[in-house]
Amino acid sequence: MKARIKFQKYGALRFIGHLDVMRYFQKVMRRAEIPIAFTGGYSPHMIMSFASPLGIGLTSEGEYFDIELTEPIASKEAVRRMNAVGVEGIHVTSFRQISEEKKATGMAIVAAADYLVGTRKGVFPQNLEELVEQFIKQAEITVLKQTKRSEKLVDIRSMIYQMEVRESYTSLQDSGANQIFMELAAGSVENLKPDLVMSAFCKFAGLPEDSITCTYHRLEMYADTGTENTRKLVPLESLGNDII
Amino acid sequence: MRKLALNDEILLKIEKPARYIGNEVNSVMKDPEKVDIRFAMCFPDVYEIGMSHLGIQILYDMFNRREDVWCERVYSPWIDLDKIMREEQIPLFALESQDAVKEFDFLGITIQFEMCYTNILQVLELSQIPLHSTERTEDHPIVIGGGPCTYNPEPLAEFFDLFYIGEGETVYDELLDLYKTCKAQGMSRRKFLEFAAGIEGIYVPQFYEPEYNEDGTMKAFHRINEHAPEKIKKQIVMDVTNATYPMRPVVPFIKATQDRVVLEIQRGCIRGCRFCQAGMLYRPTRERNVETLKEYALAMLENTGHEEISLSSLSSSDYSQLEELVNFLIEEFPGKGINISLPSLRIDAFSLDVMGKVQDIRKSSLTFAPEAGSQRMRNVINKGLTEDDIISGAGQAFEGGWTKVKLYFMLGLPTETEEDMKEIARLSDRVARRYYEIPKEERHGKCQITASSSFFVPKPFTPFQWAPMCTAEEYVERAYIVKHEFQEQLNRKSLKYNWHEADLTVLEGVFARGDRKCAKVLEEAYRLGCLYDSWTETFDNSRWIQAFENTGISPDFYNLRKRTMDELFPWDFIDMGVSRKFLEREWSRAMNGEVTPNCRSNCSGCGAAQFGGGVCYEGKN
Numbered sequence: 001m002k003a004r005i006k007f008q009k010y011g012a013l014r015f016i017g018h019l020d021v022m023r024y025f026q027k028v029m030r031r032a033e034i035p036i037a038f039t040g041g042y043s044p045h046m047i048m049s050f051a052s053p054l055g056i057g058l059t060s061e062g063e064y065f066d067i068e069l070t071e072p073i074a075s076k077e078a079v080r081r082m083n084a085v086g087v088e089g090i091h092v093t094s095f096r097q098i099s100e101e102k103k104a105t106g107m108a109i110v111a112a113a114d115y116l117v118g119t120r121k122g123v124f125p126q127n128l129e130e131l132v133e134q135f136i137k138q139a140e141i142t143v144l145k146q147t148k149r150s151e152k153l154v155d156i157r158s159m160i161y162q163m164e165v166r167e168s169y170t171s172l173q174d175s176g177a178n179q180i181f182m183e184l185a186a187g188s189v190e191n192l193k194p195d196l197v198m199s200a201f202c203k204f205a206g207l208p209e210d211s212i213t214c215t216y217h218r219l220e221m222y223a224d225t226g227t228e229n230t231r232k233l234v235p236l237e238s239l240g241n242d243i244i
Numbered sequence: 245m246r247k248l249a250l251n252d253e254i255l256l257k258i259e260k261p262a263r264y265i266g267n268e269v270n271s272v273m274k275d276p277e278k279v280d281i282r283f284a285m286c287f288p289d290v291y292e293i294g295m296s297h298l299g300i301q302i303l304y305d306m307f308n309r310r311e312d313v314w315c316e317r318v319y320s321p322w323i324d325l326d327k328i329m330r331e332e333q334i335p336l337f338a339l340e341s342q343d344a345v346k347e348f349d350f351l352g353i354t355i356q357f358e359m360c361y362t363n364i365l366q367v368l369e370l371s372q373i374p375l376h377s378t379e380r381t382e383d384h385p386i387v388i389g390g391g392p393c394t395y396n397p398e399p400l401a402e403f404f405d406l407f408y409i410g411e412g413e414t415v416y417d418e419l420l421d422l423y424k425t426c427k428a429q430g431m432s433r434r435k436f437l438e439f440a441a442g443i444e445g446i447y448v449p450q451f452y453e454p455e456y457n458e459d460g461t462m463k464a465f466h467r468i469n470e471h472a473p474e475k476i477k478k479q480i481v482m483d484v485t486n487a488t489y490p491m492r493p494v495v496p497f498i499k500a501t502q503d504r505v506v507l508e509i510q511r512g513c514i515r516g517c518r519f520c521q522a523g524m525l526y527r528p529t530r531e532r533n534v535e536t537l538k539e540y541a542l543a544m545l546e547n548t549g550h551e552e553i554s555l556s557s558l559s560s561s562d563y564s565q566l567e568e569l570v571n572f573l574i575e576e577f578p579g580k581g582i583n584i585s586l587p588s589l590r591i592d593a594f595s596l597d598v599m600g601k602v603q604d605i606r607k608s609s610l611t612f613a614p615e616a617g618s619q620r621m622r623n624v625i626n627k628g629l630t631e632d633d634i635i636s637g638a639g640q641a642f643e644g645g646w647t648k649v650k651l652y653f654m655l656g657l658p659t660e661t662e663e664d665m666k667e668i669a670r671l672s673d674r675v676a677r678r679y680y681e682i683p684k685e686e687r688h689g690k691c692q693i694t695a696s697s698s699f700f701v702p703k704p705f706t707p708f709q710w711a712p713m714c715t716a717e718e719y720v721e722r723a724y725i726v727k728h729e730f731q732e733q734l735n736r737k738s739l740k741y742n743w744h745e746a747d748l749t750v751l752e753g754v755f756a757r758g759d760r761k762c763a764k765v766l767e768e769a770y771r772l773g774c775l776y777d778s779w780t781e782t783f784d785n786s787r788w789i790q791a792f793e794n795t796g797i798s799p800d801f802y803n804l805r806k807r808t809m810d811e812l813f814p815w816d817f818i819d820m821g822v823s824r825k826f827l828e829r830e831w832s833r834a835m836n837g838e839v840t841p842n843c844r845s846n847c848s849g850c851g852a853a854q855f856g857g858g859v860c861y862e863g864k865n
Contacts, residue, residue, distance in 0.1 A: 012246055013497075015261040020497045027269070027495060027549030044581040057256045085549075087269055088246065120252055213253070 001069040002105060003078075004240045006094040008061045009054060013089025018053035024090065025065065031085035034078060037068040051110045051221055051236065052186050055193070060218035062114070064236050066098065066105040075242040096240025104239070110187035111224035112161060112233050115194040115216055117180040122212030124178055129165045131205045132180060136163045143200045156200065159185035159192040161231070183233075186221065249337040249344075250325075258324045262498045263291035266317075266339030269495040270547065272304070273340060274314040280424050282348040283307055284338045284385070286318040287356070288363035289778070294319040295494070296502030298556065299391065300354055303412050305490035313420060316340040317494075318351075320363045321370065323775065323782060329370055336370035345371040349423065351385045355393035355400070358755040359748060359778035364403065365770040375767065377405045377450055382433050386423070394447075395478075395525060396704040396815040399755050399762035401449035405437060409818055410445050410479025411511075413487045418443050438471040445479035447818075448472060454760055454814065460801055462759065462812040478525075478820045482857040484511055485533040489540060492547045504552035504585065505544045509537060509569065513558035514843035514859055516850075517615070518626045518834050519654065521703035522558055524822050527850060528858030529843060534565035538572050545582065552583040561590035562844075570598050591637035596644050609648035609694075610641050616657060617667030623837045624659055626830075631671065638675045647688055649675060653697040655722045655743070658711040658834065665722055668695060669729035669741070676735035694740045697726065699749040703756050704815040705822065707830030713753045713803040719746035747785040751777070753803040759814040762802070764795040823851035 009021070016024070026046055029036045038044035047068035054060050078095040086092070098104060125131065135141075141157040162183035180201075184192040194216050202209065223239060226232030248255070248265060255261040276282065285304055287294030294300065300317070307315035316338035321329060329336065335344040345351055351371065353364055365375055368387070374380050377387065389400060390408040397407045408416070419440060426436040441448045451469035454462055467474060481487045493505070512529035513522065541553055553573065560566060573584050584602040589595040591610060599608070614634055616622045622629060638649055653668050672695045679691035699719045702711040714722070723743040730741045755762060769791035776782040792799055807813075809828060816824070826849065833840060840848050843859045853860040 012248055012265040012267045015255055015265050016497045017262070020262065020499075023499070024497060026551070030549035030551070031269075031546065038581050043583075046581070056261070057252065085269070087267055089267060215252075 001072060002066055002098045002100060003069055003243070004064060004066050004094075004096050004098045004236060005082075005092060006096075006237050007063045008059075008091045008093060009063055009089065010059045010061075010091075011089040013087070014057055014059050017056050018050070021054075021063075021090075022048070022050060022065075028082055028085055029067075032078075032081040034067075034082065035070045035073055037070045049105055049107065051107055052113065052191070054218060055216075058216045058218060061093075062218050062220035062235075064221055072097075072243055074244060078243075094237055094240075095243070096237065097243050098240040107188055109223040109239075110221055110236070111185070111189075111231075112183055112222040113186040114181065114183050114219035114222075116166070116219060117182065117194055117198060118178075118215045118217070120213045120215045124180075124212065125205065125207065128178060128180070132163055132165055132201070135201050135204050136160065138204075141200050141204075143196055145196065156192055156196065159190050160197060161185065161233075163197070247342060249334070249342040254325070254328055254332075258328070259322060260291075260498055262496075263319065263322065264325065264339070266342065268497060269549075270492040271317075271340055271494045272308045272315070274308075276314065276341060276343070278311075279314040280312040280427070281314070281350065281420055282343075283313055283315040283350045283352060283420075284318045284345045284348045285315055286345075286351060286353045286367055288320050288353055288360045288367050289776075290322050291319045291496070292498065292500045295496045295500040297354065297356065298502075298506050298508060299356075299412065301490045301493045301506075302488065303352070303416070304494070305492070306413065306416065306488045307420075309488070310417075310420070312424065314340075316348075318345055318367065320366060320776070326366065326370070326775070335372050336367060346373055346383075346385065348385045349427070351387045353387070353389050353404075354391040355389050355397075356391050357778065358393060358752045361400065361755060361766050362770045362774045362777055364400065365767065366775055368403065376402050378402070380405070380433070386433070386436070392521065392525060393755075395521070395818060395820065396757065396813075397447065397449065398454075398760050398814040399758040399766060401760050402763050404449060405433075406440055407447040407449065408445060408479070409447055409476050411481050412479075413481045414479040415443050415445050419446065438469065441469070441471045441473065444477050447476045452817070456759075456761075460761075462814060464812070465814075465817050475817060475819045478818060480526075480821065480855055481511075482530065482855055484530045485536050491540065491543050493544065495548045495550070502554070503550070504554050504583075505541070505548055505550045506554050506556050507537060507541055507544070508532070508556045509560065509563045509566075510557045512858065514562050515559055515628060516626055516830075516840055516842060516848070518624070518707040518830055519615070519657065519700060519703075520558075521706050524705050524707075524827075524850075525820065526558070527822055527843075527852035528855060528860045529562070530858040531563060531565070534569050537569055541573060542576070545577075551581055552585060554585040554587065556587070558588060559590070560586060560588050561592070561595065567594065574598075574601055591641060593640060596640055600644060608646070609650050609692075610638075610646050611650045611652065612637065613652040614671065615652065615654050616664065617653060617669070617671045618664045620837060621657060621660060621664040621667070623839050624834050625654075625657060626834070626840055628839065628842060631674075634671070635674060635678050639678045639681075642679045642682055642687070642691065645688070647679070647690070648692045649694070651675065651693065651695040653695060654700045655697045655726065656700045656714050656719055656749075658708060660722075662725060665725045666729040668697065668726050669733055669739070672730070672739050672741075673733035673735050676733075676738045679738070680735065691738050692740070693735075693738055694742070695730075696742045696744070697723065698744040699746060701749055701752045701756055704813065705818075705820050705827070707827050707834055709757070709813065709827065710807045710809065710811075710831055712806050713750070715800075715804065716746040716750050719749060745780070745783075747788075748777070748783065750799055750803060751788060754799045757813070758802055761797060765791050765797050768795050821852045821855060826850040 037047045049066050051064040075095045079092050082092045140155050145154045166181040222233035307313045386405050388406040389404045394407045437448050440446050451472035453466045453468050455464045457463045510531040512526035514529045615627045676693050702708045772787040774787050
C-alpha cells in the first residue's frame with residue numbers, strides 16, 4: 001500500500017537542505033510509529049521517494065513524498081502523529097493513499113510547480129505588472145544555464161506556463177505584498193528554477209543586479225494527466241484519497 | 245515565528261546554515277521571563293562535533309529539568325561565519341533563544357582536548373566577554389569550565405572564573421542554587437566566587453597564585469583568598485544507574501559525527517594502561533544496571549527516531565552484562581533497520597559472533613589497539629595484550645570472513661628503542677601472515693592491514709606524567725624508521741602505514757602539562773590568527789612558532805625536560821582520588837617492564853577505593 005504525504009516547510013527550516021529533510025522524515029517515521037515498509041537485504045532502508053527537491057532558503061506549502069506502508073493507517077491519525085513528533089517549520093498537511101502503479105510515485109510524475117516570488121531586499125518597480133506582461137509576451141527567453149560540467153544557452157520561455165503579478169499573501173513567507181506568481185515546468189523531463197526566471201526578468205526589466213533580492217515560496221506541485229498535446233495539471237495531492 | 249540571530253543574507257552565504265538555527269527535535273524552549281538562570285553550554289568546536297558529545301547532552305538535560313534554569317547550546321562558528329561576525333560585530337548567540345551569550349548568567353565551556361584552546365578564546369571574544377576573568381564586570385556571565393582538560397586547568401586559568409573538577413552530575417545543583425541566592429540578594433561577582441569556592445570540586449583560579457623556581461618549575465601554589473580550599477576534590481557519581489541520563493537527546497538536522505543514540509554502559513576502565521588519562525581519571529569503574537540500560541535504549545530510540553545505537557564506554561568487553569545487553573538489542577529490533585555499533589570491543593569469539601550479526605563482514609573492518617609493537621613495550625605501558633591474543637583474535641576474524649584489519653599504535657613511548665619501533669611493522673606483517681595461512685580457496689583475495697600511529701603525549705594524573713617527550717623532528721624520524729621497516733616486510737603489499745601530525749603533538753604536550761605561563765602563548769597564537777587547530781585545513785604551525793618566539797616561552801621546557809620524581813606539578817592541587825604514590829609506583833614498575841594486573845583480578849591500591857563503590861567493592865557487598 002502506498003501513501004503520499006504533503007507538507008509545508010517554512011521559518012528556520014528553510015535553511016535545512018533536501019538530504020537533511022529526508023533524514024528528518026526517516027526519524028519522524030520512527031518516532032511517529034508510521035508502519036512504513038523497508039527494503040530487504042543487509043542494510044534495510046525505508047521505502048520513501050521525494051518529489052522535486054527544494055533549494056536551501058526557499059519556503060513551501062506544497063512539498064511531497066511517497067512511502068510504502070506495511071498496513072493501513074488512518075490519514076487523520078497519521079497526520080496527527082507526525083506533527084506531534086515534528087518541529088516548528090515542517091508541518092504535514094495531508095496523508096493519502098495513492099495508486100499502486102509503479103510509475104505513479106514520487107519524482108516520476110512531477111510536471112509543474114507554482115511559486116510566489118517576493119522581495120527581501122529592495123522593491124519591485126512601480127510598473128511591475130506591465131513589465132511582467134511584456135516579459136512573458138516574448139517569443140523566446142534565452143538564459144545562460146550552468147550545469148556541473150558546462151554552461152549553455154537555453155530558451156526557457158516554453159517552460160514558463162504562467163507568470164503574473166499577484167497581491168496574494170501567505171503567512172509562511174515574510175515578504176512584501178506585491179508578488180510575482182509563476183507556474184514552471186518541474187520534474188525529470190524539464191525543470192526550471194524560479195531564480196533563473198527572475199534573473200532573466202531583472203535583466204529584461206533593466207534592474208541592476210543586487211538591487212533586489214528575492215524570496216521564493218513554492219505553492220504546489222502538479223502531475224500532468226493530459227494528453228501529449230494538451231497539458232492538464234492536477235495537484236499531486238489530488239491523485240490520492242484519504243484513508244479512513 | 246522564531247526569530248533568528250543571523251539574517252537571510254548571512255545564512256544563505258555561509259556553509260551549512262543549519263548549524264546556527266537551533267529548533268532541532270528535543271531542543272528545549274522556555275520562556276526567558278520565567279527562569280532565574282540562563283545557562284549557555286558551549287562545546288568550542290563546530291556544531292557537528294559538539295553535537296556528538298554525550299557530556300553536554302547529559303548536562304543540558306539535567307539543567308533543563310530544573311524549572312528555574314534554561315540551558316541552551318553554543319558552538320564555535322565556523323571560520324566563514326567567524327569572519328562575518330567580526331566584521332559586522334554580531335555577538336555570539338545561543339541556538340535555542342538566539343539571544344546573545346553575553347546576556348546570560350553562565351557560559352559553561354566543556355574542554356575535551358587541548359587543541360580547542362584557541363576556540364575557547366574565539367567563543368569569549370565573539371560573545372563580547374573580556375578574555376580575562378579579572379577584567380569581567382557584574383554585567384558579564386560567569387565563565388565556567390569542565391571536562392577532562394580541567395584536570396590541568398592552569399594554562400586556561402586566567403580565562404575562566406570557575407572550573408568544575410570532575411563529573412558534572414554531582415554539585416551543579418548546589419552551584420546553581422548558590423548563584424540564585426546571590427543574584428536575589430544582589431551580591432557581587434566576587435562574593436559569589438568566594439561562596440562558590442566553598443563547594444567541593446569548584447576551583448576559582450583567581451584565588452590562587454603560583455610561585456616559580458628560577459629554572460621555571462613550580463615552587464609553591466599559594467592561596468590568596470581565605471575562602472579558597474587548599475585542595476580541590478574531584479567529583480564523581482557513585483550511583484551511575486540512578487544518575488540523570490538524557491532520555492530525549494537533541495536530534496540534529498544535519499549529520500553530526502555521532503548520528504546515533506549513545507548509551508553509556510559504564511564509566512571508568514579496569515585496565516590501567518599507563519598512558520591513558522581517562523583510565524585514571526574515571527576510577528573506579530562503575531557499571532550501569534543492565535535492566536536500566538535496556539529501558540534507556542528503547543526509550544531513547546523511540547524519542548529520537550535514530551536508526552543506530554552505540555554502546556559507549558572505555559572498554560565495552562569489560563562490562564559484565566555485555567552479552568545480555570547485546571542479545572537483547574539484537575532480538576528487539578529485527579527488520580526495523582536499527583544498527584548496533586560496538587566500539588572499544590576486545591576481539592574474541594564472542595565479539596566476533598556479535599559483530600557478525602550486526603554488521604556486514606565484507607564491508608567492515610576490525611580494529612585492534614595493540615598500542616605498541618613489541619611485547620616489551622606493551623609491558624611498559626601495561627597494555628594487557630599479548631601477541632598471541634592479537635594473532636589468534638585476527639585469525640578468528642579472518643576465518644570468520646573479515647579481510648580488513650586496523651591496528652593502532654603509539655610512537656614515542658617512554659623507553660622506546662629502535663627495535664620497539666620496528667616491531668610495529670613486524671607485528672603488522674605477522675597479522676598478515678596469519679591471513680595467508682588460510683588456504684587460498686577459503687580466503688577472499690588479499691587482506692588489508694592498516695596500521696596507524698599517533699605520537700604519545702604524557703598526560704597529568706597518569707603514571708607517565710613524568711615522561712619527557714621528543715621534538716617534532718624526532719617524532720617524524722621515528723615514523724620514518726617504522727615506514728622503512730614496513731617496506732622490508734614480506735606482505736608489504738597488504739600493509740599500509742599512516743602516522744599523525746607531529747607539530748600538533750608538540751603543542752598538545754605543552755598544554756597538557758603546561759602552567760599559567762602558557763596562557764601568554766595561547767593568547768598570542770590566537771591574536772596571530774590560530775583557530776580550529778585540530779582541523780588540518782586551518783592548522784598553521786608557523787603562527788604557533790611565532791607565538792612562542794614573541795612570548796619568549798619555550799615548548800622544550802614543557803616537553804623535553806626530565807621531571808624529577810618530587811617535582812611539584814601545576815595540577816597537584818587537585819585531589820583526583822588516585823594517589824600520587826600509586827602513580828609513582830606505576831612509573832617505576834613501567835621502567836622495569838612490570839605488568840600490573842587489572843582491577844578485577846587484583847586491587848593495586850590506587851586510592852580510588854576511597855569513593856566507596858564501583859569495581860573496588862564488587863562481590864564484597
